[in-house]
Amino acid sequence: MNMKGISEQDVSFEDKFGNKGAKILKPTTEAEISEIISEADEENINVTIESGGTKRGYGGVKTAYDWTLSLSDYKGVVEHNVGDMTVTVRAGTTIADLQDFLRQHNQMVSIDPDWPDQATIGGVISSNESGCKRLKYGSARDLVIGLRVVYPNGEIIRTGAKVVKNVAGYDMNKLFIGAMGTLGVITEITMKLRPIPKYESLVQVSVPKEKSDELKTLAVSIQDSVIEPVSLELVNPSLSKKLMGREEYMLLIAFEDVEKSVHFQEEWMENHRPQGSFIEVIRQDKAREFWRTFSALAPNSLQDEQSASTQVILKIGSKNMDVFKIMKDSESISSSVSIEAHGGMGHGISQYTLTGEEAEVLKAIRELRNVAESKKGYAIGKHLPYKLRKEVGAWGEKTPSFFLFQGIKQKVDPRNTLNHQRFIGGI
Template sequence: MNTNSMQKDSAQIQAIAPKLQQVIGAAYVHPWSQIEQPWQNRISQAIAPTSEVACLAFPQTATELADIVTCAHQNHWGMIPAGSGSKLHWGGLIQPSSLAPHLSPFITLSTQRLNQLIDHAAGDLTVTVEAGMRFAELQTLLAKANQFLAIDPSYPQEATIGGMVATADTGSFRQRYQGVRDMLLGISFVRADGKMAKAGGRVVKNVAGYDLMKLFTGSYGTLGVITQVTLRVYPLPEASHTLILSGDDGAIAEATSLLLKSALTPIHADVVSGTVMAALGLKSAMGLAVRFQSILPSVKEQMSRLAEVGRSLSLSYASYLDDEDVMLWERLQTRMTVAPQSNQIACKIGIQPSKAIALLQELHQLSFPFWSAQIHSASGLGRFICASDFPSNHLLKLRDSCQTHGGFLSILQAPTALKQHIEVWGYSGNALNVMRSLKHQFDPNNLLSPGRFVGGI
């Protein structure tokens, strides 16, 4: 690129923020040089080194957001939707694709000021909120009605509801309550052309637009910008206790199998690696952490039955009650969450549940320090984290093992150099053409987060 072209591009970049300021006001659009931390770091981690971001916008309403998207669509600017930005660095690097090579620079759109409670139908066990409401704030509001949202997301203090839907970030509650898409009853969003749309409703029995809600769950901001969601909620349990079994790998596998076949109803049931056990103050090559929540007599009875299973298999067990139980799962979540600015590698993994123990054994045999793993027993989904110097060939070998047993390994977070070296999603299924077709229908100009999702979508 010659000097004149570079100067022209620089002038075009500098002109973007003033244009958007005319749309929603100067106070809510920040040029790149004026963006505060941690936003600059989080955006920098999300984009390819060759990409540029002109500004960060904070619309106050869904209408303002639609006006910004309309302006971007008319000017062919790339857009990076975000909530608080806590998971903006997950997935592939955002960059102009071969379908839209002109998309540079980008604008980042944060929904964190779209944070109002729209409706809480406590009797119907549903809640409707704007996408920018933080998860922790919503849980506090629901607790006043003795209810809660059965999701255990990463970065719970920062995560927004829209961001949790966009990344399908469920956590250990999946054991009992399934995933985000199973709790999603309604959704409103802004299309890539600035038009507003919605699907579903505010009642549990309303199934209109169900497929559309599934599409947006885990779409990583590539189909539209979520503005409002309706979710099902649940009554807060009377008691919450946890039992962690530890000991021989084979016995842990047998205990897991017996638990899943039994009439017991845990809300969490996770197989964890020895490094996680050590972080919890327990010594074992791996363990099975099982949490029960219900009325107190039921919790006590189920804890007793699981303890008996452990004794029959010569496993050790540790009990955690009430406040200890809450602290335990907070520590476990902290251990399995990588800070946004960290150079550590965080992967989402999936494998046939019956192969989870074998996968942890394979990892242990690599004899490489500083890794941790957590796998949800019923679904086979989980998280694997390791140091930034974990050999890439080991990652690829781990991915092969997961895929051999009907699963996957997707790199959520990693140093930019590694994301440029390894295809982060590692998708090997046959639905890529369908996904690309859907992307084209929703975003024909490829304006929304190009490159972040599977196959460079």
């Protein structure tokens, strides 16, 4: 391939995560992206897509592709409508850079994924990522109002609109959000924004292991009350010890509002916390620093390449109150595997980081998946070395609705040009 102005780089396949092309192409314009994809489709060249590269351990049973389409040089804000509180941004823009830009206008995009300095908005949208503050702000899917997408044949389409109030036609955005780049290359994302909260705090309530039921009772009380936390995150003792030096179960209850409202909610927490529990309140800069530290705890494929031990992340979805039961059941899993876990008691999404010897980690993955599925939930691999993805599968068993995904993929990308075998069921 010889396209003027497009950066090319030959690479080696000797890595632990796969999802990598023999040649990396770095376009800087949407037209170049379209040209690359259309040529690949015509020549039966398979392409993997990445931006920051933090998610190469997320899905996929294919070690190597012909090309990697990197959007790392395709970045920047395209349009920002301050009055309408919307922004259109290129896919290769990191979350941190986007938030820094919006902060100048006292606005923010309300997502809090891991590794915001490295993760890009394109990757976050393609995997439908979210963080602890999903309780109030939702997932990436809830923020998107419009996309520009390059189809496998090179055609450029627009979905949704650049205004928040849009009710015309089908919501095509949701077809591409979370599809792991298997249906098209997302080049631009238009999202609704929020004002930066005037005041924020984080209330940390912890209890010894033998009193963990009291935190579950507290979580129920919070959700039945008048207060409106941004996060209601349950943390297991291993992760609590790393964060706070206390090997106890802990709830992270965040508040973002005007100062008077935040203090009222803090007082409610003080009055309703379990007897004998430990409570600490941190505010403003200290609260923000805590969340920055929290976002960098989990491994990713950029900083885990040379790790001696096996590290994996499981994303577990369940009924919100089953988060507690699954976390308690995880205590019985092999003591030779370190498990650092947190889960949303309001939305039911949990994240488990497992570290240890490969065989023991593999066993723990299967046990955790069985626990989640016994509660009619699921466990998918967000970060798995290629070898383990082949062993246990990133997505678990095919669901009865799999034929719908398969049909859409066949219609949109019949030659399997884009991210082949990256998504559910190897599509």
